[in-house]
Amino acid sequence: MELLGRQEVWNITYDHALGETASYFFTQIRDNAKIFGRRSAKNGHVLVPPRAFSDETLLPTTEWVEVGPGGRIEAFTMVYERFNNLPDPPYAFGYVLLDGADTALGGYFKGVDLKDPDAAARQLAIGTRVITKFAAERKGDPLDFWYELA
Amino acid sequence: MSGDRVGIIGIGQSAFRSRRDDASYPDLVREAVVLAMADAKLDFDAIEAIVYSLSPDAMVGIGNAERLGVDAVGGRNKRFLRINTGGSTGISSVAAAYYHVASGACDVVLTAGADKVGECGDSQTVLNKIWDPTYERALPLGTINMLAMSAVRYMRNYGMTQEDMARVVVKNRRHASLNPNAHLRKVVTLDDVMESRLISWPIKLMDCCPQSSGGAAMVLASEQFIRDNHLDAVWITGLAHRAETYWMGDRMGNNPTAEHADAYALRRSFEKSYKMAGITEPPKQVHVAELYAPFSNTEFHAIDAAALCPPGQSVPMMRDGMFELGGWIPVNTSGGTLCTNAIAVTAMARVAETALQVWGRAGAYQVEGARVGIASGNGGDHQIFGTMVIEA
DSSP, X not given: OOOOOXXXXXXXXXXXXXXXXXXXHHHHHHHHOOEEEEEOTTTOOEEXXXXXXXXXXXXXXXXXXXXXXXEEEEEEEEEOSXXXXXXXXXXXXXXXXXXXXXXXXXXXXXXXXXXXXXXXXXXXXXXXXXXXXXXXXXXXXXXXXXXXXX | OOSOOEEEEEEEEOOOBSOOTTSOHHHHHHHHHHHHHHHHXXXXXXXXXXXXXXXXXXXXXXXXXXXXXXXXXXXXXXXXXXXXXXXXXXXXXXXXXXXXXXXXXXXXXXXXXXXEGGGOTTHHHHHHTTSOTTTTTTSOOOHHHHHHHHHHHHHHHHOOOHHHHHHHXXXXXXXXXXXXXXXXXXXXXXXXXXXXXXXXXXXXXXXXXXXXXXXXXXXXXXXXXXXXXXXXXXXXXXXEEEXXXXXXXXXXXXXXXXXXXXXXXXXXXXXXXXXXXXXXXXXXXXXEEEOOOSBXXXXXXXXXXXXXXXXXXXXXXXXXXXXXXXXXXXXXXXXXXXXXXXXXXHHHHHHHHHHHHHHTXXXXXXXXXXXXXXXXXXXXXXXXXXXXXXXX
């Protein structure tokens, strides 16, 4: 028998509030090109991205701490496949432990030749030093900054 | 708890495919339920509660699709509960069914669900939405590159290579070729995997699970009911769940609690399951394992977390064929998640396949003499884990 189908699209707009902690973080990025974490008083850990409370101590974080702009790569990948609603490949991104932080912050890696994947992987090896770069025009969002090899 | 055991008395699974154009979503749920009820040799009237296994709504494209599923599971006027823990949903659902019985609230409970991932044209878009809109959504995160980053750290920590990852694919595809319900059943070579196109370094196309459609259902019952009705069963003797932090960047950096290379909470969950089952030396006491691993690299840290070997030793042991059918402890004899992934029921299939093995009903991929098996499920951003020990 003939089997029928039906195509459907979900297109929903949300207007998310960021809350106080993330608002401060993105305002500092937008206005001063600086990245801040939050220190957990009990164990001293600096959480980046900043959070209002520590999931380890379960207490509120108490202090803003500027971190970076230098750091070291903790994880990376290079994407070569095209996905709907994601950037055109290839691109590299991953996580960086910024100087002064205890947890790693995600971002794109730019300025690395991705033509030879295995060679790019060697360039982005865990432990490699990077520097945070900021866009000249900043909106206060996660794409205002990225990482380049130091 | 009453102290009585909880048994599995019925199992139903679809033959998983990319698409099932002959069946609507509730039809697919119903298909698995009918198979499980026939296997249990019970009438629907015997079912006292239903645990409905359904991961993100957007994957099937139906908001709160458990509404549509109520009829398919015979849920009218019965206890009904939806479970969603992402990829681990299926094993979480079996656990919830277990607790219905173990608490003494019910004697017979059905858990069931289905997925039609093959109908979702944008599964990685759906999975990008599991990251928070505040800090991380703007990054091109998805489950593939999240676990590619786990692979990168595992390579650094334990020396896993891309060829080692390919070995997992070759093994599981060979296993799947023996399982008529598996989605990807074609045997592949190491070269086939290595030459498949790069998706997210070091993960290639054949290192990835497929997007599958199909359903699964299981019937659980109290030991008393099983004995009174002279039913055949295998037993859930240990189970646990554990979660770890949402933040992937907290699983690296300075002295992380849960290292992203490993599966920290999965290890803790297995420890608890083994303790409950009285298993003190897993490598000596476990005969077969179905470990949730949607990408080839993740099978290594799953084997490590199940304490079948010291961390990282799974890599040389895989090279030696120790986890193949006929090997030391066969892992993912059904082909596993790598060959079939209908997300809402994938982790239920791990439990079901383990049960079939210790029951001696695994057909062409039966592990001879298997009496004790383990199963696991991983959900969220590698974050919420469930484990079970199942014994004959």
